[in-house]
Amino acid sequence: MSDPEYIKGYKVDRDKLKATFASREDDPEYTRFLGIWQKFPLPFKYLEVGLEPDGNTALVLVLEDEDDREGLEKIDIPSLGEPYTQIFTPAIWVRV
Numbered sequence: 001m002s003d004p005e006y007i008k009g010y011k012v013d014r015d016k017l018k019a020t021f022a023s024r025e026d027d028p029e030y031t032r033f034l035g036i037w038q039k040f041p042l043p044f045k046y047l048e049v050g051l052e053p054d055g056n057t058a059l060v061l062v063l064e065d066e067d068d069r070e071g072l073e074k075i076d077i078p079s080l081g082e083p084y085t086q087i088f089t090p091a092i093w094v095r096v
Contacts, residue, residue: 004065007048007095008072010080010088011058012036020086036087037061042078050093060093 017030024032037047037059044061052058066072072092080088 003095005067005095006069006072006092007050007060007062007065008075008077008090008092009044009061009063010040010077010090011050011060011093013058013087013089016087016089040088041080041084049096050091051096052093057096058093061088065095 014030021030023030040061042061042063044063045065046062048060048062049057050060063077064072064075066075069092077090080090
């Protein structure tokens with residue numbers, strides 16, 4: 001049995017991190033914030049890397065996964081409120 005092709009959940013959004021927190025010369029990629037997933041307010045299945053439309057990758061807190069993208073689009077996931085929306089972004093990704 002292989003892993004599902006698509007994952008749905010919330011990514012740790014580096015663009016939002018840049019807009020919310022000051023840049024540091026010793027950490028221009030904001031990797032010091034990757035531990036932010038530990039404060040995520042919802043139960044999630046696992047952490048995974050997803051492929052962004054621009055070819056970059058994202059750290060995703062996976063809530064649902066399937067081989068069928070259309071089926072996955074029909075599955076609702078809980079919404080996040082503030083302050084979590086300042087850091088996390090929901091979507092569907094192709095598993096890397």
